[in-house]
Amino acid sequence: MMDTAAVTRIRTVSFLSSYTAGRMMNPANLIQHPWPSTQPQTLALYASGTSLYSSFPNHQRGPCPKSRNNTFFPTQCSTKPGLDSNNATNKNPAIERDANSKSQHMSTTVPNQALTSTCSRGLVLDLGPKNSWDGAEIGSPVVKRYIGDNEERWYMWYHGRSDPDNTSDSIGLAMSSNGIHWARGAEHVRSCGDAGLVMNCSKNWWAFDTQSIRPSEMVIMSSPMYSAVYWLYYTGYSSEEVHLSDPSILHSPERVQSGEEKDRCQRIGKTFKSLPGLACSQDGRHWARIEGDHHSGALLDVGSDKEWDSLFIAAPHVVVHSNDDLRMYYHSFDMENGQFALGLARSRDGIRWVKLGKIMGGESNSTFDELGVKNACVVRNRKEGNYLMAYEGVSANGKSSIGLAVSPDGLKNWKRLQEDPTVRPSETDGWDNKGVRSPYLVQMEDHVDKWRLYYVGVGHEGRSGIGMAVSEGSNVRSFRRWAGSHL
Structure with a gap:
């Protein structure tokens, strides 16, 4: 049983003030799911990657409990009378229950078995079945752990692609009881107990995310009115191209359209512009986009021609430092120095952001x-x-490894923990022998000396998967790939 003090710690970020600044666009169905209980059970979300801890009774939380007798009621974000839902500006949008709704059918969930052979060491989520939404590519893992008195549940949001010749990525959800063996869905989710596809690209021609979307971080926001609301920060790609005299300078571009084949695992072609976006949900499965100040709905725009982030903004990872201090870490490609680099922006409400400049190159x-x-x-x-940072380092030949850095305040003064990578590509026959990228750290709440590092591995002919490494003892500098033994 977990420490009671750990369960009751709540840091609340004002959800109402955020809606004052933002505008709801394209509201999707949100799920509100009450169920009978004589004594509310409590699940605590340990939001690795943020400093936000939330604890709510089960009937107020996002993910549904494992019960066959629950009835789920679809709800919808309502807007002010006379306002089009695409541009709603309601300060306190009501969540209205549809009294005529019926229980939704569960979609088929495809189990995924973590493999333990030498060539698949560390692999916990492989590609989905052929013709499924994630059958051609997966990546960008965002992993959260929930702990109750009698169980723990893990949720992973990640991007997937169904066709190797199509550049459009979508976002899906997988579930697990231990963070190792994951259940996934081959189709779009139908109820708040499903796994599978949860978010597609925008269909608005003017939006920044019409081409592809990838998750970057999920933060729990709360207020007395709305209980727990999931905020998903993600990278959106449009059809606008990033023009470079030599496209190969990026080596591993954020999203490319296949062109001339450079080698068996990498293709050089058109590089698409990306910007950061935000969506909200009550169950982690049905999402409504929040429109930022940029004309495309993005939260931030690229810098001017002479600024380091003038090409694109990608991978907005958000940390809640305090109630009115949210920090966004993102990356771009600095043309002047010829390097990928990390930048920092800060916000009081999670929607309006101010850039503070480059923090690490x-x-x-x-x-x-x-x-x-x-x-x-x-x-x-x-x-x-x-503050501990896991990051993807790109070598001179374009191969990716994972490194660690530390900062006393999370703002600047970042220092690498060591000269060598913490996780590097595996040996010749490994499933991730071409590169490891997109790290995601999880600090185990019940064992603060233990860490898990989820990452994307790339292998033969560009095949991707999601792997996991665990810290060795209390030494956060050293990680080993999970190999099937007891953690």
């Missing part, structure tokens, strides 16, 4: 991140009180 003397750093995951270390 490539290391010229390094063997694994000479071409720069990207895809940062930042966690406030509950044991040390400082």
Whole structure:
């Protein structure tokens, strides 16, 4: 049984003030799911990658409990009379229950078995079945852990693609009881107990995310009126191209349209512009986009021609430092220095952001991140009180590895923990022998010395999967791939 004090710690970020600043666009059905209980059970969300802890009775939380007798009621974000739902500006949008709704059918869930052979060491989520929404590519894992008195549940949001010749990514959800063996869905979710596809690209021609979407971070927001609301920060790609005299300079572009084949695992073609976006949900499955100040609905725009982030903004990882201090870590490609680099923005409400500039670039003397750093995951270390960052380092030949850095305040003064990568591509026959990228850190609440590192691995002919490594003892500098033994 977990520590009671840990369960009752709540840091509340004002959800109402956020809606004052933002506008709801394209509201999707949100799920509100009451169920009978004589004594509310409590699940605590340990939001690795943020400093936000939330604890709510089950009837107020997002993910549904495992019960066959629950009735789910679809709800919808309502808007002010006379306002089109695409541009709603309601300060306190009501969540109205549809009294005529019926229980939704569960979609078929495809179990995924973590493999333990030498060539698949560390792999916990492989590609989905052929013709499924994630059968051609998966990546961008965002992993959250929920702990109750009698069980623990894990949720992973990730991007997937169904066709290797199609550049459009979608976002889906997988579930697990231990963070190792995952259940997934081959189709779009139908109820709040499903796994599967949960979010598609926007169909609005003017939007920033019409081409592809990838999750970056999920934060729990709360208020007395709305209980728990999931906020998903994601990267959206449009059809606008990033024009470069030599496209191969990016080596591993954020999203490319297949063109001339450079080698068996990498293609060089058109690079599409990306910007950060935000969507909200009450169950983690049915999402409504929140429109930012940019004309495309994005939260931030790229910098001017001479600024380091003038090409694109990708992988917005958000950390809640305090009630009115949210921090966004993102990356772009600095053309002047010829490197990927990380930048920082801050916000009081999670929607309006102010850039603070570049905080970390490539290391010229390094063997694994000479071409720069990207895809940062930042966690406030509950044991040390400082901030730990896992990031993807890109070497001079374009191969990706994972490194660690630390900062006392999470703002600047980031220092690499070691010169060598923490996780590097596996040996010749490994499933992730071509590169490891997009790290996501989870600090285990009941064992603060233990960490898990989820990541994307790329292997033969560009085949992707999601892997996991675990810290060795209390040494956060050293991780080993999960190999099927007891954790």
